[in-house]
Structures are given as structure tokens and as C-alpha cells.
Amino acid sequence: MIRDLAALNLPVRAALPGLCAALEGPGSAVLCAPPGTGKTTLVPLALAGLIEAPGAFAGVRRVVVAEPRRIAARAAARRMAWLLGEKVGESVGYTVRGERVVGPRARVEVVTTGVLLQRLQRDQELAGVDVVVIDECHERHLDADTVAAFLVDVRAALRPELRLVAASATTDAQGWARILGGAPVVEAHGTAHPVEVVWAPPARPVRPPHGMRVDPALLTHVASVVRRALAERDGDVLCFLPGVGEIARVAGQLGGLGDVEVLQVHGRAPADVQDAVLAGSPGRRVVLATSVAESSLTVPGVRVVVDSGLAREPRVDHARGLSALATVRASQAAGRQRAGRAGREAPGAVYRCWAEAEDARLPRFPAPEIKVADLAAFALQTACWGDPDASGLALLDPPPGGAMAAAREVLAAVGAVDAAGRVTERGTRMARVGLHPRLARALLDAAALVGTRRAAEVVALLSEEPPREYGDDLAAAWRSARRGQDGYAARWRTEARRLTSAGVKDQAAAPGSGGEERVAGVVAALAFPERVARAVGGGTYLMANGTRAELRPGSALTGAEWIAVAVADRPVGAGHARVLLGAQIDEDAARRAAAPLCSERDEVAWSGGDLVARHVERLGAVELAVRPLKDPDPSLVREALLAGLREEGTGLLKWSRGARELRERLAFLRRHLGAPWPDVSESALHARVDEWLEPELSKARRRADLGRIDAGQALGRLLPWATGEAVRLDELAPERLEVPSGSRIRIDYSDPGQPVLAVKLQEMFGLAETPRIAAGKVPVVVHLLSPAGRPAAVTADLASFWREGYRAVRAELRGRYPKHPWPQDPAAAEPTRFTKARQAREGGSA
Incomplete structure (x- = not known):
């Protein structure tokens, strides 16, 4: 008996002929239907032949509907059963993990996508199923994407008669049509009630979300917007928040609302609370919900939505080996879904806690889980x-x-x-266990060590992270769950029973050994072997994967030498991870759980400014035992010395003045003449170390040995001997230049672009042109020095200096240095490195 004929007269009814025609023809379809049009409840009943509908199939059909969440699966089944005037399990049933309510006459079964995935692995043909509806596919959950891909394979290879519908309110319809092999797109045009958009940004800027953190100022603002909505509008208020913690914080700020009831809806909420929310109430309510309330659920009485604009998505930090949820800005598609909740039963309003200008910058759709999880x-x-x-x-x-x-x-x-x-x-x-592979491994392997039941109980704790109030000690959380009366504890018991029955049957009677701390540690270490960690001091641990993790102040794990980290995150601005849930273990348990990470080898490395040779036993990055290595492998020594040279530079070698000047001269020639003159930069010398630093390097054993290697002699091996150019080194880049006074002055090549000749001004009298080197291509920069050795003038054009600059220098310095010659015509004067008196004596003796 149909309980409510009016409830069946929903907008999607008009799309049923097109949908059924698509399924009778190509066999697949994409159904686009706005929220509130009946796609989740009316379509499955029509496809199963449980209600009369235009264009419906002839005969009886068995329909499986896949929903992304347990709460949505239960709610959809209950709603359909209510419409039929039946109990759940008769014509319409549901199956979620750990719970199955499906009778022998059921023609519609609502399942989670995870359950359907497991069923496909056991029975690829899906025997007895005629139609599969994948609901809310726009959410892009990984299980839903995988189920769709597998079903496409099934239709192509095994059961071409299996009908497939991808249904959503907001989605990439053409993309799904392509995936389903060119499936028709059927649209249901809803008659949803109008929803007024009210932009309600915070008065002051708030910090953007980071990791799991949400600025408390934003949550305070959301609570104030809820109060505003209650004052300005009639009906119940549905407020969207990213997670359980934010729901609790906002709930705490909504005290003093009088007769208004505040309810909390999320995946961890007890089933009776979820049922109460979906059943409606004569009084006024505020429902604080996560994204579970976006799709597939109609919350009766809601006329107002308050949207925080935030959502949670999975993220993986592969570098640290951490997986966690992250708080992100909700997509435009999610915003439309949330707003639609306000117009399901009557005109409504949505208060968006961000500025209208920000809306266009939001992502169009949520990130596909396959890209980030x-x-x-x-x-x-x-x-x-x-x-x-x-x-x-x-x-x-x-x-x-x-x-x-x-x-x-x-x-x-x-x-x-x-x-x-x-x-x-x-x-x-x-x-087949229906767990993440890590947890399945822990369940199977721990059964032989601690007994199946105890292994299953701890794995159940890890499969759904315990509430924060259970603490960060896994063993203590286990005890809390056993005696707990909250919704989490109830779900934990159900899952523990399921896993006990799904565990290793031949190990079910294996006696448990050790206390709760040991059992919890063994299971956690088996699940996360690369996250077994050893204390390194100050409440900090080094995990086997190389990541450091810190305990929170007051942690129950403080003082443990070894722990297994089950859950961790990285707080804003922190350099290390933070342990959120872990268990004490001993070294033997760590070794056993992470046996593939155990290694024993000789290690020779450059550390602390010198070569260190050790024989090291490791568990991943964790050192277990170390002893000095007396006779290390020469090849390892060589690599370590090279690492030292890369780290500290070739300055580790013995650089005499001649060696430094040779390197500078070669750098000058490389810059101005190019090949075959060698590149002597640090990177180039490292790249050609075999050519210039052998055999000295092969004989070295420590830093002191490097300091005895004559760098100049080694550099000489890089000179272009093969081309014959090496013999021209002194010609092209001479160490010294003879100036008019007869002195041989050293050239400074420290700047390869500007070689410098620093010489007393009087020694350059009579020289009209600037000296040039590198086959006449490069003029030297002449620093003309005063008698005191200070630069009086700098020039690369002596002729110009004698004509224009000398007069000013002469006027400034001849009074200060009267004993030295300052002729009016320097071009005709005799060059000298002496005073006038000595120059006269030298001239007389000559």
C-alpha cells in the first residue's frame, strides 16, 4: 500500500520515460536531477516495479542503489519503505558495513559503495541484480569511481544486460556519459522552492584553514550567523561545518536558545540521533551537520541553511608517510547542494559565511578523491x-x-x-576483509600473536579513529571503548564482532599473550611498520620512515622508549609531526613488525666535518646498534670524501698562494678564451674529480689527508696538454708583467673579468698604451699607486689618463710626496721606482 501518493508526484517522475528508454536501449544513463526531485527514492522504486510510473519496465526488477555514506543508505531505505507502507527489509532493505537488513522478498537494496565494491570482488556478475544506481556520483568518492569502472567492465565482458545509472544533482554529466560508453544524459528539471542567498562574511579577516585547523574566530562568527538566522527567519536551521570538532565548538556557543533544540549530525553520531533528525520535530531545531547532510537526505522542517564554506578532504603526505583529512574551502557544487537543503519543502534562505566576491574563486567541483587520497x-x-x-x-x-x-x-x-x-x-x-590493506595485514598477522578477538578489537579502533577524549594511548582508548556507552563505542563493538568473524579462522583459538599495552602495540606496529619510532629525547621520536614526531604535553605515552604511531598530523608551523594516537611497544615487537626495514651494513659518511666509518644496524632510519669500523671499504671512503668536498668545498685541500693564483688564471682564460682552457668552478671540479684529484684522493682516509693534497699540482692535470695550449699559459695569463721601470709586477686575477695590475705611478712613466693579455684581447686594469701604496687612480686607458687625469693627481700628491718625481710631461719622463734623490744617485753611478 502506497502511504503517500502525493510524495510520489515528484519532479523526477517526468524524467522516468527517458531514463527507462535509455536503460532499455543502450543500457546505461546519466541522471541529472536537482536536490529534492526524488532521484534517490522515487527512481529506484520505479525501476524495481514497486510503483506505477510512466515508461517503467515491465516485470519485476531487482535494483541495487549505491550511496556514498552509511547514514544516507539507511535513510534512503527507510524513506522508500515508509512510502510503500512497509518495514525496512521487506521490499526495500539496506546493507552497510556490519549491518544488513534485507529480507528474501526485497527488490531494492541500498548499499554503501564500499559494500558494493566488496560484493563485486566476490561475484563479478552480480547475479540476480538487474539495475545498479550509483547515487551522488558528483562527490567523486574513490569507492564510487571504482565501482563505476568495475561495472563498466562487467557490462562489457560478462553481463551486457545489466543496467547502470549514474545519478547526481551537480556533476560532470558529459564526463560520466563518456565513461559509461556514450550513455544518454537524462535531466529532471526540479521545481525546488526559491532559496534567497544572504552573504554574511566575518566583519574581520580570519585565518584560512590549514591541515585540520579552523580559525576559532570563524566558528564564533558561524554561531552568530545561526543566531541571526533564527531571529530573521522561520523554520529549522541546518548549519554545515567541516567536522565533528567544529560541530561541538559551535554547539557550545549556542547555549541559551530557549526552546530551540540543537542537534549534531555526523558519521559518528548514534543511529537514534540520526533517526531523530530525519524524523522531524514539532519544535524548532538547529541541526549542526558535516557534509553527510549535503546529499540523499531531507531534513524535515529546514527552511534556512547556514554554510561555513568549509569541507574536509583526504590528503596524503608521502614524504612523511602520513594520511589525514584536511580542511579546505568547499566547492561551488557543494555550495549549491547545501543551499538546496533550504528549498526542499518551502521557500528558504542560505546564509553564506563568506563574501560574494570570493564565490567565483572557489573550485567548481570537489577534488576527486583519486587525485588526493x-x-x-x-x-x-x-x-x-x-x-x-x-x-x-x-x-x-x-x-x-x-x-x-x-x-x-x-x-x-x-x-x-x-x-x-x-x-x-x-x-x-x-x-575480502573490507579494510585498508594495512589494517587487514594487522588483523591477519596479529591473530597468531595475540588472538583473533583481541586483534580484531584493536583493528576496529584503528579503522575509525577514536574520539579525542579517549586520549592518545591506544591501549587506554581500547579500555575506554570497552566500557563506553557513546555512539562510537557502539559502532566499535559492531565492527569488532565483524572483524572477529572475518579474521583468521584457524587462529581464532590462539591464546592471547601479554597485557593490553603489548597487544595494542603489536597491532599498531603491524599496521604501520614504517611508523614504529624510538625516543630521541625531549618527547620527540624518530620514526622508521625518517620523520620526527612529538608527543603532546601530558601524553600518556611520555617516557616510552619505543612507540608505534597509529595517527599523526603536522600542526601549523611545526617542523615535526604530532602523535595523536599511538601505543607503547618494545624493540622486539618493532623488529618483528618492521622486519623488511631491518638492515645491517657498513656506513662511511662525511659527518661533523670529518669522515666517520661505522657498522650500523638499523630499523629504517632508526639506529639500533653502532660500532666503529676499523678497515672501511676504500670505495665507500672515497664516496664519503667526495661528499665532504661537495659539502665544504675544495677548500679542504692544501691551497698555497701559487695554487690559488693558478686557479684564478685558469678561470680568467676560461672566461675570455673558452675551451680548451678548463672550467675550475666548484661544480666543474667536482664533476671532473677523477681527472685532476687522483691518485691523491684514493690514498686519503680522513680530513687531514685531504689537507695534505697539493691543489696546485692537482690542478695542473687539467691544463690542455693534449692540444699543446698548456705551454702558452704564461704567455696568455702571465703571473707578472714587466713595467717601464723594469719591475716585474704580479697580476691579480681574483676577478676573472678584470685582471688588475697594481703599480706605483712613477714606474709607468713613458708607457702610452695599457698592457693587454690573453693574446691582446683583454686590457689589464691599472691601479696607479701613490708612494704610500694607495690607489691614486684606476684606469684601463693609460693614454687617456696621461692626457686628462694625471694633472689632477699630480696637483694633489706632489706636495704630500715632494721627494718623488712629478714631471709635467709623464709620457717623456723616465720611469722609476725610487725617490728623486736615489734616482739621481742611481743615475750618477750609472
Whole structure:
């Protein structure tokens, strides 16, 4: 019996003929239907033949509807059953992880995409299923993308008669149509009630989200906007916030609302709270919700939406080996979905907590999870499907190569795939558990060590992170969950029972050994072997993957020598990760869990300014034991010395004045004449070390040995001897130049662009032209010195100086230095390096 005929007269009804025609013809379709048009409830009932609808199929059909979240799956099934006047499980049932309510006569089954993914791995043909509807595909969850790709394969290879619908309110319709093999796009034009947009940005700037952090000032502003909306509008208020913590903070700021009830809806909320929200209430309510309320759910009574503009998306820090959720700006598509909640039953309003000018800068759609998430579970699914690199799958976005490579490394480490990336028997068992491969590994391997039940209980804790109030000690959180009466504890018990039954059956009776701390540590270390960590002082730990992590002040783990880090993040501005959940372990447990990371080898390195040779036993980046190495491998010594030269430069060698000047002369010739004169820059010398620093380098064993190597003699090997140019070194870049006085003055090549000749002015009398070197191509810069040795003039054009500059220098200096000659005509004067008196004596004796 249909309970509410009016409820079946929804806008999507008009699109049913086109949808059914597409399914009868090509066999697939993309259904675009705005929120509130009935795509989630009316379409499955019509496709199953449970209600009369225009253009509906003849006969009975079995329909599976895939929803992205458990709360949406339960709500959709309950709504459809209510419309039919039945209990859930009769004609319409649902299956989510750990819960199945489906009777033998059910013709519509609502499942989560994760459940459908597991079902496809067990039964690729989906025997007995006629139509699959993938709902809310615009959210681009990885499981949904994977399910769609697998179903395209099933239709192509096994069951061409299987019908497939991709349904969404806001999506890349043409992209999905392409994925489904050119499927028709069927649109339902909604008659949603108008929704007024009210822009309500904070009065003062707030800090943008970073990691999991949200500026408290923004949350205070959101709470004030909720109060404003209650005052200005009628009906219930639905407020969107990014996560559970933000919901709790805003709820705490909404005290004193009188008869208005404040409810919190999120994935962790107890089922009775979720049901109460969806059932409606005669009184006025404020519903604080995460993005679970964006799609597939109608919250009765809502006339106003307050949108914080934030959402949470998965992110992976491959460099630190950390996976976490990150707070981001919600997309334009999410904003439209959220606003639509206000117009489901009557005209409404949406208060957006950002400026209108910012709206156009928001991303159009949420980031596809395949682009940003940890892909280990996805890679295991594709390996089980027979396509390890996912190259043959119909995906809107291909998986990033780097993320897939990292995922395959994880799978290989836990024994889920072989060297070629093909799934192993163990990998198949892990995939069927319905967990991330890391947790599946922990469940399977820990059973033999601590017993299946205890392993399952700890893995259940890790599969859904415990509330923060449970603390950061995994063993203590385990005890809290056992005695807890909250929604999390109830879900934990259900999952623990499921995992116990899904565990290693032949290990189910294995006796548990050790206390709760040891059990929790063993399981966590098996799940995250690269995150076993050893204390390095000050509450800081070094993980096997090389990342440092800090305990929070007052942590229950303080003082532990070894821990296994289960959950970590990196706070704003922090250089290290922060341990959010971990367990104490001992070194034996760390070694056992991370055995592939154990190594023992000779290490010779440049450290602390000298060569250090050690025999080191490591667990990844963590040093376990060290002893000095007396006779290291010469090749390792050589590489370490080269590292020292790269780090500290060739200044480690013995550089006499002659050696430094030779390098400067060669740099000058390289700059002005080019090849075959060698490049003697630091990088070039490192690149040609074999040519100029052998055999001296091969004999060195420490820093002091490098300091005894004659750099000048070594540099001589780089001279162009083969071309014969080497013999012209003194001609092209002479060490000294003879000046008119007969003195041989050293040339300064420290600036290869401007070689300098510093000489007393009187010694250059009679020289009309500036001396040139490098085969006459480069004039030297002449520093004409006073009798005291200070530059009186600088010129690269002596002729011009004698004509124009000398007179001013003569006028300034001859009174100060009367004993030295200052002729009026320097071009005709006799050059000298002496005073006038000595010049006269020298001339007389001559």
C-alpha cells in the first residue's frame, strides 16, 4: 500500500520515460536531477516495479542503489519503505558495513559503495541484480569511481544486460556519459522552492584553514550567523561545518536558545540521533551537520541553511608517510547542494559565511578523491580485479603515478602483491576483509600473536579513529571503548564482532599473550611498520620512515622508549609531526613488525666535518646498534670524501698562494678564451674529480689527508696538454708583467673579468698604451699607486689618463710626496721606482 501518493508526484517522475528508454536501449544513463526531485527514492522504486510510473519496465526488477555514506543508505531505505507502507527489509532493505537488513522478498537494496565494491570482488556478475544506481556520483568518492569502472567492465565482458545509472544533482554529466560508453544524459528539471542567498562574511579577516585547523574566530562568527538566522527567519536551521570538532565548538556557543533544540549530525553520531533528525520535530531545531547532510537526505522542517564554506578532504603526505583529512574551502557544487537543503519543502534562505566576491574563486567541483587520497586500498582492489595499474579501467581521472607507486610499495610490503604487482592469495584474503590493506595485514598477522578477538578489537579502533577524549594511548582508548556507552563505542563493538568473524579462522583459538599495552602495540606496529619510532629525547621520536614526531604535553605515552604511531598530523608551523594516537611497544615487537626495514651494513659518511666509518644496524632510519669500523671499504671512503668536498668545498685541500693564483688564471682564460682552457668552478671540479684529484684522493682516509693534497699540482692535470695550449699559459695569463721601470709586477686575477695590475705611478712613466693579455684581447686594469701604496687612480686607458687625469693627481700628491718625481710631461719622463734623490744617485753611478 502506497502511504503517500502525493510524495510520489515528484519532479523526477517526468524524467522516468527517458531514463527507462535509455536503460532499455543502450543500457546505461546519466541522471541529472536537482536536490529534492526524488532521484534517490522515487527512481529506484520505479525501476524495481514497486510503483506505477510512466515508461517503467515491465516485470519485476531487482535494483541495487549505491550511496556514498552509511547514514544516507539507511535513510534512503527507510524513506522508500515508509512510502510503500512497509518495514525496512521487506521490499526495500539496506546493507552497510556490519549491518544488513534485507529480507528474501526485497527488490531494492541500498548499499554503501564500499559494500558494493566488496560484493563485486566476490561475484563479478552480480547475479540476480538487474539495475545498479550509483547515487551522488558528483562527490567523486574513490569507492564510487571504482565501482563505476568495475561495472563498466562487467557490462562489457560478462553481463551486457545489466543496467547502470549514474545519478547526481551537480556533476560532470558529459564526463560520466563518456565513461559509461556514450550513455544518454537524462535531466529532471526540479521545481525546488526559491532559496534567497544572504552573504554574511566575518566583519574581520580570519585565518584560512590549514591541515585540520579552523580559525576559532570563524566558528564564533558561524554561531552568530545561526543566531541571526533564527531571529530573521522561520523554520529549522541546518548549519554545515567541516567536522565533528567544529560541530561541538559551535554547539557550545549556542547555549541559551530557549526552546530551540540543537542537534549534531555526523558519521559518528548514534543511529537514534540520526533517526531523530530525519524524523522531524514539532519544535524548532538547529541541526549542526558535516557534509553527510549535503546529499540523499531531507531534513524535515529546514527552511534556512547556514554554510561555513568549509569541507574536509583526504590528503596524503608521502614524504612523511602520513594520511589525514584536511580542511579546505568547499566547492561551488557543494555550495549549491547545501543551499538546496533550504528549498526542499518551502521557500528558504542560505546564509553564506563568506563574501560574494570570493564565490567565483572557489573550485567548481570537489577534488576527486583519486587525485588526493591514499591509494593503497584502491590499488589492492584493482590488483584483485586483474588490472594492477588501473590502466584499463574507465575512470574519469587516472590515478597519479606517484601515488600508485607508493601504494604498490605498501602492498608489496604487506605481502598483498608480488613483484609484478599481481595480487597474491594473501592479498585476496586481505581485500575480502573490507579494510585498508594495512589494517587487514594487522588483523591477519596479529591473530597468531595475540588472538583473533583481541586483534580484531584493536583493528576496529584503528579503522575509525577514536574520539579525542579517549586520549592518545591506544591501549587506554581500547579500555575506554570497552566500557563506553557513546555512539562510537557502539559502532566499535559492531565492527569488532565483524572483524572477529572475518579474521583468521584457524587462529581464532590462539591464546592471547601479554597485557593490553603489548597487544595494542603489536597491532599498531603491524599496521604501520614504517611508523614504529624510538625516543630521541625531549618527547620527540624518530620514526622508521625518517620523520620526527612529538608527543603532546601530558601524553600518556611520555617516557616510552619505543612507540608505534597509529595517527599523526603536522600542526601549523611545526617542523615535526604530532602523535595523536599511538601505543607503547618494545624493540622486539618493532623488529618483528618492521622486519623488511631491518638492515645491517657498513656506513662511511662525511659527518661533523670529518669522515666517520661505522657498522650500523638499523630499523629504517632508526639506529639500533653502532660500532666503529676499523678497515672501511676504500670505495665507500672515497664516496664519503667526495661528499665532504661537495659539502665544504675544495677548500679542504692544501691551497698555497701559487695554487690559488693558478686557479684564478685558469678561470680568467676560461672566461675570455673558452675551451680548451678548463672550467675550475666548484661544480666543474667536482664533476671532473677523477681527472685532476687522483691518485691523491684514493690514498686519503680522513680530513687531514685531504689537507695534505697539493691543489696546485692537482690542478695542473687539467691544463690542455693534449692540444699543446698548456705551454702558452704564461704567455696568455702571465703571473707578472714587466713595467717601464723594469719591475716585474704580479697580476691579480681574483676577478676573472678584470685582471688588475697594481703599480706605483712613477714606474709607468713613458708607457702610452695599457698592457693587454690573453693574446691582446683583454686590457689589464691599472691601479696607479701613490708612494704610500694607495690607489691614486684606476684606469684601463693609460693614454687617456696621461692626457686628462694625471694633472689632477699630480696637483694633489706632489706636495704630500715632494721627494718623488712629478714631471709635467709623464709620457717623456723616465720611469722609476725610487725617490728623486736615489734616482739621481742611481743615475750618477750609472
